[in-house]
Amino acid sequence: MKYLCLVYLDEQHPHGIDDRECKACSDGLHEGGHLVAAEALQSVHTATTVRVRNGKLAVTDGPFAETKEQLAGFYLVEARDLNEAIQLAARIPPARVGSVEVRPVRDLVV
Amino acid sequence: MSPDNTDDVNAATSAIYRAESRRVFATLVRLLGDFDLAEEALHDAFRAALEQWPRDGIPANPRAWLVSAGRFKAIDAIRRHARFDSIEEHVDRVEAIPDESVPPDAEAIEDDRLRLIFTCCHPALGADAQVALTLREVCGLTTEQIAQAFLSTAPTLAQRIVRAKAKIRDARIPYQVPEPQQLAERLESVLRVIYLVFNEGYSASSGESLTRVDLSAEAIRLGRLLVALLPAPEAIGLLALMLLQESRRAARTSPTGALVLLEDQDRTQWNRDLIAEGSALVERALATRQAGPYALQAALAAVHANAATTADTDWAEIVGLYDVLLRIAPSPVVELNRAVAVAMRDGPAAGLALVDAILGRGDLADYHLAHAARADLCRRLGHMAQARISYERALALARQAPERDFLTRRLAALAG
Numbered sequence: 433m434k435y436l437c438l439v440y441l442d443e444q445h446p447h448g449i450d451d452r453e454c455k456a457c458s459d460g461l462h463e464g465g466h467l468v469a470a471e472a473l474q475s476v477h478t479a480t481t482v483r484v485r486n487g488k489l490a491v492t493d494g495p496f497a498e499t500k501e502q503l504a505g506f507y508l509v510e511a512r513d514l515n516e517a518i519q520l521a522a523r524i525p526p527a528r529v530g531s532v533e534v535r536p537v538r539d540l541v542v
Numbered sequence: 543m544s545p546d547n548t549d550d551v552n553a554a555t556s557a558i559y560r561a562e563s564r565r566v567f568a569t570l571v572r573l574l575g576d577f578d579l580a581e582e583a584l585h586d587a588f589r590a591a592l593e594q595w596p597r598d599g600i601p602a603n604p605r606a607w608l609v610s611a612g613r614f615k616a617i618d619a620i621r622r623h624a625r626f627d628s629i630e631e632h633v634d635r636v637e638a639i640p641d642e643s644v645p646p647d648a649e650a651i652e653d654d655r656l657r658l659i660f661t662c663c664h665p666a667l668g669a670d671a672q673v674a675l676t677l678r679e680v681c682g683l684t685t686e687q688i689a690q691a692f693l694s695t696a697p698t699l700a701q702r703i704v705r706a707k708a709k710i711r712d713a714r715i716p717y718q719v720p721e722p723q724q725l726a727e728r729l730e731s732v733l734r735v736i737y738l739v740f741n742e743g744y745s746a747s748s749g750e751s752l753t754r755v756d757l758s759a760e761a762i763r764l765g766r767l768l769v770a771l772l773p774a775p776e777a778i779g780l781l782a783l784m785l786l787q788e789s790r791r792a793a794r795t796s797p798t799g800a801l802v803l804l805e806d807q808d809r810t811q812w813n814r815d816l817i818a819e820g821s822a823l824v825e826r827a828l829a830t831r832q833a834g835p836y837a838l839q840a841a842l843a844a845v846h847a848n849a850a851t852t853a854d855t856d857w858a859e860i861v862g863l864y865d866v867l868l869r870i871a872p873s874p875v876v877e878l879n880r881a882v883a884v885a886m887r888d889g890p891a892a893g894l895a896l897v898d899a900i901l902g903r904g905d906l907a908d909y910h911l912a913h914a915a916r917a918d919l920c921r922r923l924g925h926m927a928q929a930r931i932s933y934e935r936a937l938a939l940a941r942q943a944p945e946r947d948f949l950t951r952r953l954a955a956l957a958g
Contacts, residue, residue, distance in 0.1 A: 477705055478713040480666040489727060491665035493709075513716040514666060515724070536713050 434468060436506065443476055451540040469508055471537040480514065480534045482521040489522050496533040504530070508537075548596045555591055558604050563588070564682050566608045568654035571661075572717055573609070573640055574616050577679065577707045584608075586615035613639065655680075656719050656771045659764075663732040664715050671706035672735045678703055680767075681760050691757050692742065729772070733780050733836060736764045740784050744791070758788055769823075775830040779837025782823035786843035789816035801944040805852040817847040835871040838863055857887035874905035878912055890922040910939035914949060921956065930956055 441447055454472065461467035479495040507524060511517035514534070521532040563584060570580035587608045601607040617639060662675040677683045677691075689699040709715065720728040743757025765781035793807040824844045827837035842863050849855035864880035877900055885893020897916045906912035917932035930953065937949045 474712050478709050480713065493666055493668040493671070513714045514664075515716050515718075515720070518666070519724075534713075538712075 438503065452542045455540050455542045471508065472540055474536045474538045476535075478536050480518065482518055482527055482532045482534055483530075484522050484527045489518070491518055495535075496531045498531070501530050551596045551600060552592070554600055555588070555595055558591075558600075558608075559588055562605050562608065564658075564680060565655060566605060566612060567679070567682075568658040569609050570612045570616070571658060572654050573613055575638065575717070576711065579616055579619070580612070582619060583612035583616040586619070587612035590615065652771055653719065655767070657717050659732055659768065659771075660719055660728060661710065661715060661717050663728075663735045664710070665728070665731045666713065666715060667706050667709060668702075669734075669738070671702050671709075672731070673738055674699055674702050675706045676735050676764070677739065677760065681764065683760070725774075729774055729776065732768065733776060736761050736768065737780060737784070737836075739764070740787075744787060758784070758791075762788065775827045775832040776834040776836050778823050778827040778830075779834060779840050782820045782827060782840035783836050783843060785816045785820035785823070786840060786847050789813040789820065789847060795944070799944060801948050803948075804846060809850065812847065817844075820844060821848060833866075835867060838867040838870070842867075852886075855886070857883055861887055874900055874903075875909070878906060878909075878915060882915055885919055885922075890919045894919040894923065908939060910936040910941075910945070910949075913939065914952075917952070921952075926956055 451472070458467055458470040461470070476495050479493075481492045481494060481496045483490045483492075504526060507520075509517065509520050511520055514536075517534050517536075521527060521534050524532050526532065566587065567580055567584045570583050571577055574580050574583060590611050591604075591608065595601075659676070659680055662679050663672045667675065673692075674688055677688045678685065683691075685700045685703065686696050688694075689696040692699070719725075739757050740761035743759070743761065762781070762784050765777070765784055768777045769781050789812050790804075790807065792813070793809070793811040794802055796802055820840065821844045824837065824840045827833050828841060833841070842860060845856055845859050845863070860883040861880060864876060864883055868876050868880065878897065881893050881896035881900065884896055894916065897912065897919060900906055901912060901916065913932045913936035917929045917936060920926075920929035920932060933949055933953045933956065937946060937953065940946050940949055
């Protein structure tokens with residue numbers, strides 16, 4: 433069984449957790465054979481929400497913020513830039529009925 | 543070189559700055575991959591020009607000279623910072639800067655301007671940020687000028703621009719003109735930004751301070767630039783629409799700032815040059831047979847602009863254009879405008895039936911102009927009690943002072 437562990441943090445307040453500690457955590461999970469993938473994300477200011485309605489692509493600034501829809505899955509994709517990432521996100525079937533939030537991954541500062 | 547010559551060179555450099563600085567900036571953003579670095583490089587390049595040109599003369603191709611100087615200045619700046627930060631990172635940055643020893647040709651530079659427009663109007667940026675960034679980076683307005691124009695504060699505007707640039711960098715929004723299959727969608731976003739800027743300037747008709755930039759003029763300049771770079775039917779349509787609306791600016795408010803309806807405007811005050819230019823662009827857009835909502839709205843404005851009086855207006859043509867507009871971009875507001883045109887063509891009773899049908903569906907129940915239109919049709923039919931009810935409803939919903947004053951005057955006229 434695979435489990436997705438989602439990390440939530442208040443960006444407005446310093447949380448005091450060092451990237452090196454996060455790196456050590458994922459290294460430990462990896463050594464234990466538990467890690468499938470782990471990435472840190474860029475700030476929420478970099479978020480873009482993608483929807484497809486009636487075949488038409490709709491791109492908006494900002495994170496997905498509806499409360500009636502819940503997180504249903506994820507795709508970690510490799511793209512040249514945000515334009516390509518948006519085109520890939522638009523191909524994810526639930527983009528037609530729900531929303532896909534596109535967030536760039538960031539490198540840990542270690 | 544004599545002092546007179548120095549003055550001449552300085553005057554010429556200022557003229558080159560006004561004409562070329564945003565072009566040079568657009569190319570530097572592509573070469574350096576960073577808005578802030580490009581802005582700094584642009585200023586360093588002009589500072590170098592002010593030192594060297596009075597001594598050496600103005601180069602044959604000032605634009606290429608400035609791009610090249612800006613590129614070298616940026617590399618210097620990166621190397622200077624490298625003494626304090628990690629050397630490797632800065633070596634990578636310098637090596638990533640393309641060598642422009644061959645001056646870019648005119649077409650490549652124009653492409654850079656289009657890249658800049660599409661990047662500033664990228665839909666992954668917030669609508670407010672797109673407007674602020676376009677005025678700052680494409681038009682070259684200062685943050686203070688943009689803040690004044692939008693009655694906002696400079697720190698608010700500055701923060702919006704800083705965040706937008708951070709998103710471009712961190713989410714990696716590419717500096718490019720969209721691929722053909724995405725061009726139509728992305729162009730919509732550019733056109734919306736330009737029209738927003740225009741309307742902001744057009745609706746703020748009176749009471750503005752002398753220092754407030756003329757946003758409508760800025761939007762028209764942007765519209766002209768876009769048509770020159772990318773003559774798509776809707777880009778042409780938007781420019782036509784703005785010119786035709788601008789042609790009525792002097793007539794649409796009274797000396798006291800009150801709103802004057804189209805039918806009551808003094809048509810001798812309309813700007814004939816703008817009407818001629820706008821009408822020619824409408825023809826050009828319609829001839830492509832790909833006219834969209836902007837071109838059709840421009841076509842409607844052109845029919846009004848070319849009529850000597852309200853009665854002389856070709857109302858059948860207006861209704862026909864609204865029919866096409868409703869087909870490609872259905873909206874209750876367009877339907878309402880069509881109903882008013884039908885009233886002019888077939889009489890107020892025909893128009894009232896359509897307005898009542900729209901209101902009956904509940905679509906425009908909170909839209910003051912729907913009630914004002916209904917009131918006007920009732921008044922023309924002599925149904926004064928009904929007219930009063932609708933004017934009062936419109937007044938309860940209207941927010942802007944000139945519109946409220948207008949409705950109050952209409953109500954008073956009913957009593958008299």
